Amino acid sequence: MSDNDGSAADLGWQNARIIRIEPRTATIKSFFFQLPVPLRHRAGQHVDVRLTAPDGYTAMRSYSIASAPDGTDIIELAIERIETGEVSPFFDDVAAVGDDIELRGPLGGHFVWRPADAGPLLLIGAGSGLVPLLAMLRQRRDVDSDTPAALLLASRTWSDVLYADELLVESERPHGMQLRFALSRQAPQRPQDYGRRIDAAMLAEVIGLLPAAPAAVFICGSNGFVNTAADAVLAAGVHATAVRTERYGG
Numbered sequence: 001m002s003d004n005d006g007s008a009a010d011l012g013w014q015n016a017r018i019i020r021i022e023p024r025t026a027t028i029k030s031f032f033f034q035l036p037v038p039l040r041h042r043a044g045q046h047v048d049v050r051l052t053a054p055d056g057y058t059a060m061r062s063y064s065i066a067s068a069p070d071g072t073d074i075i076e077l078a079i080e081r082i083e084t085g086e087v088s089p090f091f092d093d094v095a096a097v098g099d100d101i102e103l104r105g106p107l108g109g110h111f112v113w114r115p116a117d118a119g120p121l122l123l124i125g126a127g128s129g130l131v132p133l134l135a136m137l138r139q140r141r142d143v144d145s146d147t148p149a150a151l152l153l154a155s156r157t158w159s160d161v162l163y164a165d166e167l168l169v170e171s172e173r174p175h176g177m178q179l180r181f182a183l184s185r186q187a188p189q190r191p192q193d194y195g196r197r198i199d200a201a202m203l204a205e206v207i208g209l210l211p212a213a214p215a216a217v218f219i220c221g222s223n224g225f226v227n228t229a230a231d232a233v234l235a236a237g238v239h240a241t242a243v244r245t246e247r248y249g250g
């Protein structure tokens with residue numbers, strides 16, 4: 001059985017139709033795609049998206065799958081507008097319901113969580129770096145996993161927090177994850193949250209919310225964020241072999 005447990009068609013390009021667009025924050029929108037060939041993805045994996053201009057010029061970018069592996073033919077991507085970017089402003093400004101977009105996947109075998117994996121689980125994300133972590137949390141919820149989990153999510157302000165309502169609901173559910181927000185440009189909204197950039201002391205506190213040292217740590221965001229978070233996790237005493245990272249660029 002291959003890592004993706006998928007057929008060859010899973011990895012070929014297909015024309016996926018945008019069936020719904022939902023603004024999430026001022027700079028991030030969710031795009032729901034209907035797929036001719038459903039993806040049998042795992043939480044944490046991504047797809048490649050390819051845009052082709054009338055003159056044949058193509059641009060390709062990767063986007064993590066926000067949906068849990070649910071066996072349907074619909075996937076959700078959450079795309080953040082990078083002002084100077086080529087592809088992400090197209091999605092923000094131009095892409096519309098009914099458009100067909102070329103997409104292939106699922107891709108990535110390293111940054112992947114399976115419900116049977118050993119816990120506790122520690123998730124650390126910044127901005128749109130939440131997306132693959134959300135897929136893990138959604139699957140954890142869908143299979144009613146009791147693997148202890150904590151999420152530390154860094155954002156600039158409260159209005160930049162992606163999926164805030166869903167995360168709060170998930171954290172209050174029985175077996176829900178521990179949740180901490182770190183806002184870098186605003187005072188925290190809840191007493192248990194942080195009003196500063198992440199650091200080793202913060203990570204030590206979040207790890208302390210778990211019943212044991214994390215067996216799996218997933219860190220996702222910009223290069224700088226991932227470096228800082230990984231250093232902080234190691235400084236808090238987590239073994240390097242437990243840590244997996246996904247870098248979005250920037």
Ligand SMILES: Cc1cc2nc3c(=O)[nH]c(=O)nc-3n(C[C@H](O)[C@H](O)[C@H](O)COP(=O)(O)OP(=O)(O)OC[C@H]3O[C@@H](n4cnc5c(N)ncnc54)[C@H](O)[C@@H]3O)c2cc1C
Pocket residue numbers: 046061062063064065078079080081082084085086087088089128131132222246247248249250
């Ligand atoms: C595995 C993987 C999964 C990804 N998943 C997502 C996702 O779920 N949602 C999402 O919004 N993006 C995601 N990305 C980032 C995405 O692939 C693009 O890099 C991003 O959309 C920018 O593309 P662009 O064409 O708009 O900008 P580009 O034209 O590629 O870049 C323009 C400028 O912006 C800088 N830049 C690129 N990305 C960032 C960034 N994230 N932050 C700050 N500056 C940046 C570049 O260095 C460059 O200087 C993922 C990347 C990888 C590798």
